[in-house]
Amino acid sequence: xxxxxxxxxxxxxxxxxxxxxxxxxxxxxxxxxxxxxxxxxxxxxxxxxxxxxxxxxxxxxxxxxxxxxxxxxxxxxxxxxxxxxxxxxxxxxxxxxxxxxxxxxxxxxxxxxxxxxxxxxxxxxxxxxxxxxxxxxxxxxxxxxxxxxxxxxxxxxxxxxxxxxxxxxxxxxxxxxxxxxxxxxxxxxxxxxxxxxxxxxxxxxxxxxxxxxxxxxxxxxxxxxxxxxxxxxxxxxxxxxxxxxxxxx
Numbered sequence: 001x002x003x004x005x006x007x008x009x010x011x012x013x014x015x016x017x018x019x020x021x022x023x024x025x026x027x028x029x030x031x032x033x034x035x036x037x038x039x040x041x042x043x044x045x046x047x048x049x050x051x052x053x054x055x056x057x058x059x060x061x062x063x064x065x066x067x068x069x070x071x072x073x074x075x076x077x078x079x080x081x082x083x084x085x086x087x088x089x090x091x092x093x094x095x096x097x098x099x100x101x102x103x104x105x106x107x108x109x110x111x112x113x114x115x116x117x118x119x120x121x122x123x124x125x126x127x128x129x130x131x132x133x134x135x136x137x138x139x140x141x142x143x144x145x146x147x148x149x150x151x152x153x154x155x156x157x158x159x160x161x162x163x164x165x166x167x168x169x170x171x172x173x174x175x176x177x178x179x180x181x182x183x184x185x186x187x188x189x190x191x192x193x194x195x196x197x198x199x200x201x202x203x204x205x206x207x208x209x210x211x212x213x214x215x216x217x218x219x220x221x222x223x224x225x226x227x228x229x230x231x232x233x234x235x236x237x238x239x240x241x242x243x244x245x246x247x248x249x
Contacts, residue, residue, distance in 0.1 A: 002212050002230030003248055004033035005241065006075060009054040019054065022238050023063045026070050029245045033071035033103065035214075035232050036060055038078050043113030050111075057090055064098040072098055075214050075232055076107035076171035076189065080125040081118055084132035084151060088139040088158070095162040102162075105189050106133065107171030126176055133168060133184045140165040169212070178202055178209075187212055189232070195219075196226040203227035217244050 005026050008018045026034045036056030039046065060072040072094070077087070095102040108129045109115065115122040131148045138146045142161050145154045170177055170185035173194040181188035188202070191214035199211050203226065212230045213223050217240070220231045235241060 001224070001248060002032050002232075003245070004035055004071070004073065004212075004230070004232040005031055006214065006232060006234045007034050007036050007059065009056060009059045010037045010039065010050055010052065012052060014052055014054060016054075018238075019059060019063075020066065022235075022241075023067060023070070025238055025241050027067045029241055030249060031070060031241075031245060032230070033073050033232070034060075034063065035073040035075035035105065037075060039111070039114065040078075040081060041114060041117045042111055043117070045113065046111050057094060060102070061094055061097070064094070064101070068099075070101070071103060072101045073103040073169065073232070074105040075191075076105035076169070078109040078114070079106045079129045079132055080109055080120060081114065082132075084135045085139065085153075087132075088136040091136070091166055092140060092160055092162045095166050096160050100162075100164070102166040103169055103187075104166045105169040105171055106185075108177070126180075130180060130184060133180075137165070137168075137184075171214075173198070178206075182206060182209060186210065187229075189214060191215070196222040196228075199223055199228050200226035220248075 007022055008014050023034050036059045038056045039050040039053045042050045056074050091102060091104050108126050112122045128150055131150055135146055135151055139158045140162055144156050146152060167186040169187040169189035170181035171189050173190045187210045189212055211228045213228055214232045215223055217233050223231055
């Protein structure tokens with residue numbers, strides 16, 4: 001069973017000290033992973049939760065300096081707001097420097113203002129995101145050419161190559177997200193609107209699909225009973241982590 005925790009890299013009270021405290025607790029308690037959240041610039045709809053966000057890949061890179069074992073994940077990067085070639089390089093670098101600890105969680109985004117502020121089209125983001133995942137995997141495999149609708153290259157060199165490559169965890173709760181996880185991902189990593197009943201249905205239809213939702217400690221047992229392989233938990237009080245870990249380890 002995979003057991004991870006969301007880092008407090010976002011929200012009004014987020015601080016380097018709190019991020020470090022949770023990461024060090026996770027390392028010491030034997031959790032499988034810690035996860036950083038992504039938003040760049042948000043409008044009124046998302047202001048309360050995401051006006052303050054420490055950039056996730058930078059946060060995870062910093063954490064490699066004072067941890068040795070715990071896995072590092074993004075829950076989730078808003079893929080259409082990242083150039084996939086640069087993201088492939090950043091992820092490969094972090095994977096190498098951390099000793100192969102990265103899990104790259106990717107989503108297509110929901111906050112239209114953020115796309116508009118950054119100059120990216122909101123429509124078609126799923127199609128662009130799907131191509132971006134294929135491109136990232138091609139670069140990680142060492143392919144020198146790629147021809148897509150949005151990005152192409154030929155006779156290109158890219159290194160370091162991550163071996164083995166990071167797992168790609170696909171966020172989102174829609175049918176599109178589930179199909180994307182089946183075709184392009186290693187794990188389906190839903191949150192928010194997805195409940196245990198949805199996980200049970202998807203596991204019945206696709207029993208080989210690994211599912212690890214982002215959820216709360218109170219809902220984890222229901223997700224496990226529905227067939228999830230674990231959970232990435234939002235824990236409001238880091239002091240509660242030992243008790244949570246004790247229930248499952």
